[in-house]
Amino acid sequence: MKCPECDADIAIQDDAMSGEIVSCAECGADYELAKNGSDVELKKAETVGEDWGE
Amino acid sequence: MVDISIAYDRLRLEEKMLSKKVAELGHTASMIDAKAIRTGTSSTKESLGIGDVMLERCVSYYRGMFLTAIAEFAGASVINSLKVAANCGNKLFMTLLLKKAGVPTPETYFSLSAQSARERISEAGRPLVIKPLVGSWGRGVMRINDADAIDAVIEAREITDSGYDRTYYFQELVDRPPRDIRVITVGDQAVGAMYRSSDGFRTNVAAGATPEACEITGEMRELAARASGAVGGGILGVDMMEDRERGLVVHEVNNTVEFRGLASTGQADIPQSMVEFALRSAKR
Numbered sequence A: 001m002k003c004p005e006c007d008a009d010i011a012i013q014d015d016a017m018s019g020e021i022v023s024c025a026e027c028g029a030d031y032e033l034a035k036n037g038s039d040v041e042l043k044k045a046e047t048v049g050e051d052w053g054e
Numbered sequence B: 001m002v003d004i005s006i007a008y009d010r011l012r013l014e015e016k017m018l019s020k021k022v023a024e025l026g027h028t029a030s031m032i033d034a035k036a037i038r039t040g041t042s043s044t045k046e047s048l049g050i051g052d053v054m055l056e057r058c059v060s061y062y063r064g065m066f067l068t069a070i071a072e073f074a075g076a077s078v079i080n081s082l083k084v085a086a087n088c089g090n091k092l093f094m095t096l097l098l099k100k101a102g103v104p105t106p107e108t109y110f111s112l113s114a115q116s117a118r119e120r121i122s123e124a125g126r127p128l129v130i131k132p133l134v135g136s137w138g139r140g141v142m143r144i145n146d147a148d149a150i151d152a153v154i155e156a157r158e159i160t161d162s163g164y165d166r167t168y169y170f171q172e173l174v175d176r177p178p179r180d181i182r183v184i185t186v187g188d189q190a191v192g193a194m195y196r197s198s199d200g201f202r203t204n205v206a207a208g209a210t211p212e213a214c215e216i217t218g219e220m221r222e223l224a225a226r227a228s229g230a231v232g233g234g235i236l237g238v239d240m241m242e243d244r245e246r247g248l249v250v251h252e253v254n255n256t257v258e259f260r261g262l263a264s265t266g267q268a269d270i271p272q273s274m275v276e277f278a279l280r281s282a283k284r
C-alpha cells in the first residue's frame, strides 16, 4: 500500500485486522485499517483525545 | 458456542489477544467498531450486532461509556457495566468510593474553583499532586510545589475551560520507591500484577515506565478485591503505591485495562481469565 500522505510504501501484515493502526515509517502519519474481504483501505486515524486511556 | 462482542475504537494488541483467545476456546468473537455504530431508542441488541456479552474496550472513555449505556439499554450484558465505567472514569467519584469502602488511599483534596485551589496550595505548605478529573496514562498528573505552579495550571485551564477544568483534584505526595504496582482483577480476583518503574515522577507505561514481573502477595490480593468491590467489580486495573510508612495504598482503579506489559512478563494467561469471565456473564 502507498501512504496517502507521502506515497511511501506501507507494509500490511496478512493477519492485520480492521481497526488496527498502521504508521508510515517515512512521514509518521497514522492510519486505521479498514478491511473488507481482501480489500484494504487506509483511513486517517483519530488523533489522541483528552479522554483517551485506560 | 457463545458470541462474545469486543467493542473497540482503535484495535490494540489487547483486543487482538482477546479475540484470538475467544476463538481458541471454541467461541465466536465479533468485533464491533464503536465509531461505525448508528443507533437510537429503537435499537436492539440484534440491530446493534451485539452477541451474548460485550467487552467494552474503547480507548476513548466517553465513547466507551456512552456505548455501554446504549448496549445495556438494548438488553446486552456489558463488561464493565455503566455504573463501573462511571465510577472509574472520574477520579473524584472513584476516590470517594475507595475511601467509603475503607480501602487505604492517599489523602485527597477537592477544590471547586480556582480560588479554592490557590488557597489549598498556599495552606498545604508542602508539595501536592494535581490530577485531571478525567484522563489517563499519567497525562496532566504533576507535582505542585508552590503558588507559581498552581497559577500556571489555573491559567492553562482558563484557556481550555472544559466542563471539568474548574474542579481541582489534589493528593498528598506519597513517599514511595520509584515504582507503582498494577494489579489486574477479573471478578474481584487478582489474576496478574506488575511493577512499573520509572526515574520520572509518573510511573505509567505510556509515559515510558518499564514493566517488571511482580508476585501477587496476600495483601495485594485482598486490597485489589476490596478496591474492585468498591467500584462495582468486573475487569479492572487496580493501581497501588508502596507508601514507606503505611504500606500499600490504592490510588486508582482503571475501567479498560491495558495488559500487554503484563503479558510480556510471562505470567498467568490474562486474556484467558478475561474471556472465561465474559463466558460466565453471557446472557442468551
Ligand SMILES: Nc1ncnc2c1ncn2[C@@H]1O[C@H](COP(=O)(O)OP(=O)(O)OP(=O)(O)O)[C@@H](O)[C@H]1O
Binding pocket: A053, A054, B106, B129, B131, B135, B136, B137, B138, B139, B141, B171, B172, B173, B174, B175, B179, B180, B201, B202, B203, B204, B239, B251, B252, B254
Ligand atoms: N499521590 C501520589 N504520590 C506520588 N506519586 C503519585 C501520586 N499519584 C500518582 N502518582 C504517580 O503518577 C502516576 C500517574 O498517576 P495516576 O495513576 O493517578 O494517573 P492516571 O493518568 O490515571 O494513570 P493511569 O494510566 O494509571 O490511569 C502514577 O502511576 C504514580 O506513579
Ligand SMILES: [Zn+2]
Binding pocket: A003, A004, A005, A006, A007, A008, A024, A025, A026, A027, A028, A029
Ligand atoms: Zn507517509
